[in-house]
Amino acid sequence: MQTTKTQILTLLKRTGGSNVDEMASALGLARMTVRQHLAMLERDDLVRAQEVRRPTGRPHFRYTLTDNGEETFPKHYDQLASMLIQEIACLDAEEIKGLTPSEKQKLLLRRLADKMASQHIPMVEGKPLSERVATVATILEQEGGFAEWRKSESGYEIADYNCVYRRVAETEDQLCYWHLQFLSRLLGQDVKSEGLISHGATCCRFVVQEEDLQKA
Secondary structure (H helix, E strand, C coil): CCCHHHHHHHHHHHHCCEEHHHHHHHHCCCHHHHHHHHHHHHHCCCEEEEEECCCCCCCEEEEEECHHHHCCCCCCHHHHHHHHHHHHHHCCHHHHCCCCHHHHHHHHHHHHHHHHHHHHHHHHCCCCHHHHHHHHHHHHHHHHCCEEEEECCCEEEEEECCCCCHHHHCCCCHHHHHHHHHHHHHHCCCCEECCCHHHCCCCEEEEEEHHHHHHC
16 A cells, blocks of 8 residues: 555656645545645655745645656666667677767667567557557556556557656657657557657657558
8 A cells, every 4th residue: 555655746746746735635635634744755855846826815836746756756777778788789880880879879779679679569469459559558557657548539548657767868869769669669550759758748648540550
């Protein structure tokens, strides 16, 4: 069972920020209980409060995660470094000859995405799109703990609320390109991004059109 502290951090992770009333309502807790835990989380530099002024009445505070708060959720920086080192060792001189630094990055990450996807392909091969999406969401959930999917009017959406490479992705956009490659391989078609955590979104939202697979 999650502690109240963990419940609050998890809620802020999913919402991107909430006030005391919203947290109390969502968690079924008394406002005073929420305030007491927020005070401890602020003391530990896991959450921050920002004053929000309203047209009428007293201002209220919106709470969000700090960098330290973000880092309490699963991260795989060591795993990323290990995978990249292994893949660099497998590069052939002819493969990268004449490529720009950006092209070399894309090649490396594409190879990494293909390698990772190949490990999961047996789980989705031959399945209809709906089952593929559900399986991919489960893979992301196991990796980062905050992924979910839903049916949309034109296909499916996968929302991943925790970037396990957050600090790297904030400065290296190519890493998000790798994630799209990985998902595209598993789903058997192009996946589009409609929001990325590294660009300020609450979650990484990936969209796949059902009709695309039918045409393939």
